[in-house]
Amino acid sequence: MNIAVIGTGYVGITTAASLGEMGHRVIGVDIDTEKITKLSEGILPIYEPGVEPLIQQQLHEQTLSFTTSIQYAIEQSEIIFIAVGTPSLPDGQPNMTYVEDVAREIGKHVDSYRLVVNKSTVPVGTADRVKELIWQEVKARGKTVDVDVISNPEFLQEGKALQDARNPDRIVIGCQSEKARNMMTQLYEKVSAPIFFTSPRNAEMIKYASNAFLATKISFINEVARVCDKLQVNVSDVAKGMGMDQRIGPHFLQAGVGYGGSCFPKDVSALYSIGRQVQVEMSILRDVQDINNRQPYWLVEKMTEKMQGLRGKRIALLGLAFKPETDDIREAPSLKLIPLLLQAGALVLAYDPIVNMKVKDRFPDIILAQSAEYAIRYADAVLLCTEWEEFLKLDWKTVAKKMKGRHIFDARNVLPIRDLEEQGLIYWGVGRNGV
Ligand SMILES: NC(=O)c1ccc[n+]([C@@H]2O[C@H](COP(=O)([O-])OP(=O)(O)OC[C@H]3O[C@@H](n4cnc5c(N)ncnc54)[C@H](O)[C@@H]3O)[C@@H](O)[C@H]2O)c1
Incomplete structure (x- = not known):
């Protein structure tokens, strides 16, 4: 055709x-x-x-x-x-x-x-x-x-x-x-x-409702993760145990720094405003957005607490794209974290395998590293923002040697806690610190 x-x-x-x-x-x-x-x-x-x-x-x-x-x-x-x-x-x-x-x-x-x-x-x-x-x-x-x-x-x-x-x-x-x-x-x-x-009107709604539902799952598990954090419960195990129930399913239950990208944020707010136009206040979607918007603040507060302040601290931020295998930075969590870190007085060295100048133009005060190794050198903390394969394969022994500090913040809950701890590094995930 x-x-x-x-x-x-x-x-x-x-x-x-x-x-x-x-x-x-x-x-x-x-x-x-x-x-x-x-x-x-x-x-x-x-x-x-x-x-x-x-x-x-x-x-x-x-x-x-x-x-x-x-x-x-x-x-x-x-x-x-x-x-x-x-x-x-x-x-x-x-x-x-x-x-x-x-x-x-x-x-x-x-x-x-x-x-x-x-x-x-x-x-x-x-x-x-x-x-x-x-x-x-x-x-x-x-x-x-x-x-x-x-x-x-x-x-x-x-x-x-x-x-x-x-x-x-x-x-x-x-x-x-x-x-x-x-x-x-x-x-x-x-x-x-x-x-x-189906009808065109139904099809149009299916798309919004699907994305809003996936975003809801993410915000749900992120809020559960905050509770887990206080109770020494590991949210990754909680999500795994939940996901084994076929009625729930394992997808989109990975706690982290929140959803981003060109679809979820805009589609959730679109469905919310579409509801309002017909006098239906979709309060669940308001909460989904609130939880997502607060997640980067929650993480930076945690970093501030664990590192006794961020002023003058060197942070290696790994990953700028909103997810791995894309160069898309629309609504990327990294873009919300960077200003918070800068505001707190940190020095940000960012590295992404694909995204570079787009972010440098936006934040002239950060240093764009040419490699993960460069970003990590003398860092007080590493903050993993996007789970690119390259970061999952990091040799933690080398990382530990190159860093000045010990803190590893995992905003995606993907790093191998035991491997890191064996190298004397201190791991902080999102609701993942319970054994
Ligand atoms: N990106 C995703 O992952 C994804 C997934 C599912 C659905 N969607 C939806 O698909 C649509 C497109 O998303 P996208 O991410 O590909 O957008 P995009 O911004 O990457 O691309 C849109 C393109 O349309 C072009 N354009 C704008 N006006 C035009 C015109 N009058 N004539 C010809 N070209 C024109 C722009 O130049 C641009 O290249 C959106 O509605 C989005 O919500 C996106």
Whole structure:
């Protein structure tokens, strides 16, 4: 099938590459000319494992191309995916400008039946709104065109986006037209995942409710961890024991410094404000956000207490990305921890295997180290912020020798406590200090 994917960010580029891999001809569109130039040369402007070679292969086979011309992409395609950003507005609601701009552009250029698929995370009613905007533009040209607008929310996780796109747990399709349903079944025929067909409004809500639920699990275990911390209980064992219950499940029960990234914070606040619009105060989501916002403060308070103050202390901060295997720093916990540490008078030496200058521009007062080893040298404490594989494999004997102090703060609860303690290091996790 001939597909256009509008918006070539984390979701759009992964969608384009995976649909191409399934044998469809795909055109990626973006308003960012620099991005399109890079992509056309086979260079991925973001860090997402496995995507770059796939793009290079498909460019070579001429099944994938990139353009800044939405008109050209619309003319060439039967299915048009909208995968542009829906970031938070200051009041927590999603900014729908980009989606609406794309809808208008489609309306300006479409001249025969097209299936428009909303992949962006959008409020209930957006499929109808997009259709209305397309129609307005079509009507303004004195034409009538049949267009279906459906919802196909994306559930991929950055860092393993390709894997998730290839093997999703489920595909949710919100559509009411038989024609659209058949086209989507054909589109995904090579993916072995259950397809759940429902209404567009239901599909739109499924996405928000899923992310809000996962964020709730994280905030729940983080609050439990704070209690564990006071009672010498190890929250990792608590989560393990809980997760063995199939009704609970083991995922998203890892206590730490809180969730970040471009989705959970914005989707939780979007659902909360969507609820308020219809006079439903989702107080659970207010608490989820509060707990998450407080988590970095909790950790820095703990560091201050255990190190008898942070003034003049050298902190090696390992990991800046919001999670491993991505260069995304949107809402990353590291960006909340750095100002708190600086405010407390600490000297921050940060290292991340992928992220660098983006953070330096934001915090000129930190030192960006070229390696974990450099950051750790003479450090009073190490603070692990992102669980990159490289940090999990650190040789703690060497770390202990290079450091000046003994404290290791593990904001992700992933480090091997016993190995560290054997080297004379003092381990502090998030609710993980009970035996
Ligand atoms: N990032 C994730 O992990 C993830 C996962 C699931 C769902 N989502 C949702 O998918 C959507 C996209 O997220 P993302 O992280 O890929 O965003 P992103 O910010 O990485 O990319 C958005 C892209 O859209 C482009 N764009 C904006 N306006 C445009 C226009 N008029 N025409 C063409 N291109 C335009 C931007 O230049 C940018 O390249 C969001 O709604 C997000 O909530 C994201």
